[in-house]
Amino acid sequence: MNADKKVAFYTLGCKLNFSETSTIARDFTDEGFERVSFEEPADVYVINTCSVTDNADKRFKSIVKSALKQNDEAFVIGVGCYAQLKPEELAAVDGVDLVLGATEKFNVISYINDLTKNDRGEVHSCEIEEADFYVGSYSIGDRTRAFLKVQDGCDYKCTYCTIPLARGISRSDTLSNVLKNAQEISERGIKEIVLTGVNIGDYGKGEFGNKKHEHTFLELVKELDTVPGIHRLRISSIEPNLLKDETIDFVSQSDSFVPHFHIPLQSGSDDLLKKMKRRYLKGTYTNRVQQIKAKMPDACIGVDVIVGFPGETDEHFLETYNYLNDLNISYLHVFTYSERPNTEAVNMDGVVPKKVRSKRSKMLRGLSVKKRRAFYESQIGSxxxxxxxxxxxxxxxxxxxxxxxxxxxxxxxxxxxxxxxxxxxxxxxxxxxxxxxxxxxxxx
The missing domain is CATH 2.40.50.140 (Nucleic acid-binding proteins)
Known part of the structure; x- marks a missing residue:
């Protein structure tokens, strides 16, 4: 039935979204669809959304327009985090036919028996409490690297973050299924796997709100290290309080895991870390960096940092800037704080003007260039x-x-x-x- 039908995908946001898009795409090809580039005419366009920043929300409309320029009769589907948080808003965008929330996105095929365009987007979403099951996924669009999802959701209550509202509670894939997926990736000739999830250091919590850890992140790492044919394993991002000494020690001696860590910091001010409800203070972060560098002097360490959080004074910002300047790290991912509905931070005092946020972001991006250059220079001759x-x-x-x-x-x-x-x-x-x-x- 779908042998002559074409489908195209557009992914906004994180590596986790890319892994899930790939899994959804394989469902389409299994049903007979031909996958084509998003820049080509297609019968179905699937847009996997993000809602971490305002910009990702705003980009959705322009992406829909781009799809309809290729084929104004195309069936347009929105899935992902924005689709869970604001399904009605997304469904109201001209040209959108179907919006699927957190539990429905992996069943997209069952919703598209009829590709006739709708007058208004049809919404199938759930209360986020219902997102208590796990769907494994991995991306294989790139011949050299695959993103392997091992965990989803988050139990943390950071005051700026909508991800728990968009993805639900922390839950994990089974160890056996992760290893099966890794083996499938290996058999495709892919040389590198990047482990991804919302909070991968929390790996091991089961489905249906089971808080007991069936396995630890360290056990996951040790088992993956034995998968034949995978030359590189990379940990995408891990919270500093969940990156244990034992994991650092193991990576330092592993043949497969590479000396590259991406560790969210968010602020170099303990005052702001407390306001953000992060689960560590600056001292813990410093210790993690020192431990990594003691075991792996040439390790690359990336840092997430937020500028312009409510209450961030000039003094707070300079504290963050100077802390990062002195820290032995390799690059920064800088996020400008944006107000998100249904978060604690949106009601906090001390709103930082947008121009000030922009200036601080520019300063930290400049520091990132300097840090990356210094790290690269340290590797010359090696x-x-x-x-x-x-x-x-x-x-x-x-x-x-x-x-x-x-x-x-x-x-x-x-x-x-x-x-x-x-x-x-x-x-x-x-x-x-x-x-x-x-x-x-x-x-x-």
């Missing part, structure tokens, strides 16, 4: 392993070392999805690293 990616970007092929240094070489299709030992030689004008091949490739 021998590293590069996994080359599949895209030809203006005559160059790019790749990442195990410790997340981005490198480039003149385009050569034979390098795609291969691992090579290289010596990092210099930093180009664009901030990327040039290298010399140290020896023949490690693996095909």
């Amino acid at each position: 021998s590293r392993t590069v996994l080359f990616e599949s895209e030809n970007k203006e005559g160059y092929i790019h790749g990442f070392t195990e410790n997340y240094v981005k490198v480039k070489a003149p385009w050569n299709p034979e390098l795609v999805n291969t691992l090579h030992n290289v010596t990092l030689t210099k930093i180009d004008e664009d901030g990327l690293v040039r290298f010399d091949f140290a020896e023949e490739k490690i693996t095909a």
Whole structure:
């Protein structure tokens, strides 16, 4: 029935969304749909939404317009976090036909027997308390790297965050299913797996609100390390209070897990961390960085930080800036605080003007450039392993070392999805690293 039908996907937001989009896409291809690029005419367009920032919400309308330019009769579906939080708002966007909330998005196929466009978007959503089951997923769109979802939801109550409202309670995949998915990824010739979830350090909580941990994150890491054919395993993001010494020790000795950690900080001020209801103070964060660097001096450490949170004075911001400037980290992901409905922070005093938020964001982005450059410079002269990616970007092929240094070489299709030992030689004008091949490739 669907043999001549085409489907296209657009994903906003995080690695977790990308892994879930891939799983939904496989359901469509199993039903006979042909997957095409979002820039091509299709019969169905699926947009996986994000609601972490205002910008992600606003982009949805323009993405719908882009889809309808390709085919004004296309059936347009919205899924994901924004679809759970604001289903009616999303359904009211011109051209949207179907909106699926947190529990329905993995059953999208069952909702599209008829692809006739609707006058208004049809909504199928749930109370978020009903999102108490787990659906595993992984992305395989990139030949070199896959995002493997191991956990979903969050039990934390950070005062700025809507994710618990959009994704529900913390729950995890079974260890056996994670290993099965990892094996499937390996059999496709993919060399690197990035572990993803909302709060992956909380891995082990079962379905239906079962708070007992069946397995720990450390047990997950140890088991994944044994999957044959996967050359690299990368931990995408982990809370500092959940990154234990034992995990750091294991990664430092692992053949597969790479020396790269992304650890949310959010603020370098203990006053603001308390207002945010984070589960650690600055001292814990400092300790985690020191522990990593003691075991893995060349490890890359990325940091999430929020600017402009209510009550953030100039003194608070400078405390954060100076803390990060002095800390032995490699780059920053800077988020400008935006007011989100149904969060505690939206009612807090001390609103920071938008212009001030923007200025502080620019300062921290500048610091990130400086930090990344310093980290890259510290790696010049060292021998590293590069996994080359599949895209030809203006005559160059790019790749990442195990410790997340981005490198480039003149385009050569034979390098795609291969691992090579290289010596990092210099930093180009664009901030990327040039290298010399140290020896023949490690693996095909």
